[in-house]
Amino acid sequence: MVVSTPHGSTAYNYAAGGPVVSPSAEAVVITPVAPMAGIGRSVVLGRDDRITLTVAPESAPVAIDVDGTVAGQLGAGDVLRAQLRAGAGQVVRLAAGEHASRSRVKLSLLDVPLRRDQLLELVPAHLREEGLERLRREGLGT
Structure with a gap:
């Protein structure tokens, strides 16, 4: 799964087939990378929505990457919670x-x-x- 902000929607999210979201939108996008069953399309959530992802009991360990950098690992049954945090990052624009x-x-x-x-x-x-x-x-x- 790719979970991205509007600013991140043009990177891994887009490469996985997700939508490009306007930077002015207060939203989070969840895009499945290799869906096998269930929802095979992106889901756009509002700024106040909470995201809870649970690793299946029979799953091998799952790597958590943040902007391409390994940030941790989850095991079977572990839960990852995320939500949009306003002002968490800054964008620098160059000429x-x-x-x-x-x-x-x-x-x-x-x-x-x-x-x-x-x-x-x-x-x-x-x-x-x-x-x-x-x-x-x-x-x-x-």
Whole structure:
């Protein structure tokens, strides 16, 4: 199950087939990831609704992830309760150009605090040797 706020509705919720919810809505969306029986569609709840999810008695342990980070585990019969909490998070909006610039920097490894020789150490030894050998053959290596 994916439980999301309107701001989170464009991430895992959307990828699981759930709706995109306006950020101005005070709602919670529950979307089943792999429904086998029962409701196979998303459910949109109001801000005052309480959510109670119970792990089936015959279930294996269930991982709880919050924004892609493991936050805990529930066992058979355990209960997870959730509800919308107003003002729990803040959204930062960047100018379009600044956002694109920051994304390029992150993707280009410019923010990795490693020197070039340290980056080479991350490459497995056999691949590093094959690459150096190829450079030598082509007259580019030292």
